[in-house]
Amino acid sequence: MTASAVSFGYESDPEATLIARLRSGEETAFAELVRTCSGRMLVTARRLLPSEEDARDAVQDAFLAAFRALPSFEGQARLATWLHRIVINAALMKLRTRRRRPETSLEELLPHFDEQGGWLETGAAVAPAADARLESRQSRELVRRCIAQLPDGYRTVLILRDIEELEVEPTARALGISISAVKTRLHRARQALRTLLQREMDESTHNASEVTWAPTR
Numbered sequence: 011m012t013a014s015a016v017s018f019g020y021e022s023d024p025e026a027t028l029i030a031r032l033r034s035g036e037e038t039a040f041a042e043l044v045r046t047c048s049g050r051m052l053v054t055a056r057r058l059l060p061s062e063e064d065a066r067d068a069v070q071d072a073f074l075a076a077f078r079a080l081p082s083f084e085g086q087a088r089l090a091t092w093l094h095r096i097v098i099n100a101a102l103m104k105l106r107t108r109r110r111r112p113e114t115s116l117e118e119l120l121p122h123f124d125e126q127g128g129w130l131e132t133g134a135a136v137a138p139a140a141d142a143r144l145e146s147r148q149s150r151e152l153v154r155r156c157i158a159q160l161p162d163g164y165r166t167v168l169i170l171r172d173i174e175e176l177e178v179e180p181t182a183r184a185l186g187i188s189i190s191a192v193k194t195r196l197h198r199a200r201q202a203l204r205t206l207l208q209r210e211m212d213e214s215t216h217n218a219s220e221v222t223w224a225p226t227r
Contacts, residue, residue: 025089032080044073047090051097057169058101060158061108068104072097098174102184105162116164116202156206164199171196 031039048069055065055072076096083092157165166185170176171192182189 026085029080029083029085029089032077040077043076043089047093048073050090051093054094054097054174055101057173058098058166059104064104064108065101068100069097071103072100075100094174095180098170098176099184102166105166116161116198120198120201120205152207152210156203156210159206160199160202164195164202167192167195168199168203172200 028039028042032043051069051072052065055068056062059065059068072093076093079096087095157168160168167181170181170184171178176184178189178192182192185192187195
């Protein structure tokens with residue numbers, strides 16, 4: 011333990027002790043940080059980046075940025091929370107630099123209404139039923155597959171707000187858009203995701219009903 015850690019009473023706080031060791035340039039401290047935090051950071055990067063190589067690069071960039079920013083880290087947030095924000099920024103930077111896929115429209119996935127305000131399509135109206143089936147089947151892979159179909163601008167907002175649980179203002183800052191744009195994109199992304207989930211669930215149910223049973227001989 012370093013003298014600075016003892017003098018500030020850090021011996022009772024393992025995280026504060028680790029930060030003091032990091033600031034003193036202790037190599038084993040940085041190795042410990044990577045060992046304990048890289049797994050969760052990689053999970054976050056993978057959610058935002060479709061490429062495994064890009065996700066791993068983002069984690070490396072995040073650790074480098076964290077190392078450089080350690081002198082200014084005041085400990086107002088937990089170390090894991092601080093690193094979480096840094097890896098999100100690193101992943102978003104990767105998204106900006108890589109070749110963007112063509113932005114598709116969400117219109118066909120959003121609910122439509124007639125002049126009296128009634129549903130023109132029944133898919134979105136029964137989406138809660140899909141939510142219930144989805145929960146009972148614990149189909150996380152299905153959710154990930156449907157989220158991946160959303161246009162980047164909407165997919166990223168949905169992931170940051172609903173999965174990474176960033177507040178509206180940090181999300182707006184991270185993406186360089188207004189708070190109202192974040193709210194609008196999130197609302198539309200949720201509606202589109204419900205439609206995609208409903209279609210997937212309906213298709214799986216339809217396919218299952220077509221399977222015929224034949225007795226074995």
